[in-house]
Amino acid sequence: MKAIGYVAAGPVDAPDALGQFEVATPQIGPRDLLVAVKGVSLNPVDVKLRESRAPAEGPDILGFDAAGIVVEVGSDVTAYQVGDAVFYAGDVTRPGSNAEFQAVDERIVGRKPTSLDFTDAAGMPLTAITAWEMLFDAFRLTEGDGAGKSLLVIGGAGGVGSILIQLAKTLTKLTVIATASRPETRDWVREMGADHIVDHRGDVAQQVKDLGLAPEYVASLTGTEQHYPAILDLIAPRGHIALIDDPQGLDIGPAKFKALTLSWEFMFTRSMFATADMAVQRDLLNRVSAMLDAGTLRSTVTERVGQMSVETLLAAHSRQESGRVIGKQVLSGF
Incomplete structure (x- = not known):
């Protein structure tokens, strides 16, 4: 072949x-x-x-x-x-x-x-599985859950972000904030259903705070190393960060004071290890x-x-x- x-x-x-x-x-x-x-x-x-x-x-x-x-x-x-x-x-x-x-x-x-x-x-398939597992395996949400809580999606216009926003708005009650910088990407994440849009080229933490929100969940889909300090600043105490990219190193020490959870999402894990x-x-x-x-x-x-x-x-x-x-x-x- x-x-x-x-x-x-x-x-x-x-x-x-x-x-x-x-x-x-x-x-x-x-x-x-x-x-x-x-x-x-x-x-x-x-x-x-x-x-x-x-x-x-x-x-x-x-x-x-x-x-x-x-x-x-x-x-x-x-x-x-x-x-x-x-x-x-x-x-x-x-x-x-x-x-x-x-x-x-x-x-x-x-x-x-x-x-x-x-x-x-x-x-x-790949992006849908990744987004689904992030919402329901990593964050451990259930369908219909999330009322009064919010999710920040860093990299909202990419493949995973595009379907994650939709799944969050369709299957949960989360308020969704997405990052996007160009006019066309801002339009796109708005079409996907994002409630709020912030510019990842600016001060992400301050923009989120200006919305009056402290997200309980952060899906970091790109640039985690760059945005990590802002994530630690803006996330709610006992919040959960899930990421899919490959930062060279993250200092998890500062996450202690907010008692944060940090986890990776890797959709190939189940097939790679033939999980039950x-x-x-x-x-x-x-x-x-x-x-x-x-x-x-x-x-x-x-x-x-x-x-x-x-x-x-x-x-x-x-x-x-x-x-x-x-x-x-x-x-x-x-």
Whole structure:
């Protein structure tokens, strides 16, 4: 089958940053589906791994969002059958979706929203899982909870921020504050449902205080190291900070005086360690799919890059690295 990957970690402008290869079609295990990939999207994790993770052997195939059609099922599969249309975010320890076919465990796969085509559907799984787990696993909120409390989303216009704002406004009673600086990103987070917008290029702590709010929850999706002092200043005592980026180091000592909780959200943890509750990701993806079809959530796709090729993927990686992507970029399959 055709696949696109890389043979050496490095910058996007390296001559061999990405290349197309012929590789064997994956062999599936008892709980696996073999999916004919019809759409993919790009996430910051693709860029991080291409830059820093050397392939163990042969080309490393990236891609952690996909939508496609099931063409083969493992002997122990119970939730899907050949011909089903599905979407998922994959497993960081297995070959990715930048290929004609991908093997994926059925427990982390959801049914594709019927209201979206394969390309647009591929833009939703990874960010939706991340946002859902942040709200309900990290913050330990329950649906309908949050009355009288607030959530600050740092990086509101990105892929995770775009769906996190929507989920918070749809499934909880939280007041949502989102950071955005450019006019177009401020408009976008307002469309997603943010109650208040603050400029992350300014004094974030003072802007939040000027709203008369001290958020109990802070979702730090980008620039955590830069914004950490402001977060400690503005967050409510006994508040909770959840982050997804990779700060070089955080001094947790000052968090003691407000008795804060700090945790990471990493949506690949369940698949990476084959946790007993892996199937909750299937359940939440099916819920997100139903909400998209019902119109209670909207797609966060803003850029359709074209059909998957070395050239289009390189363009998407470059665009992702610019830090100016609003929502999500998607590509159709080979």
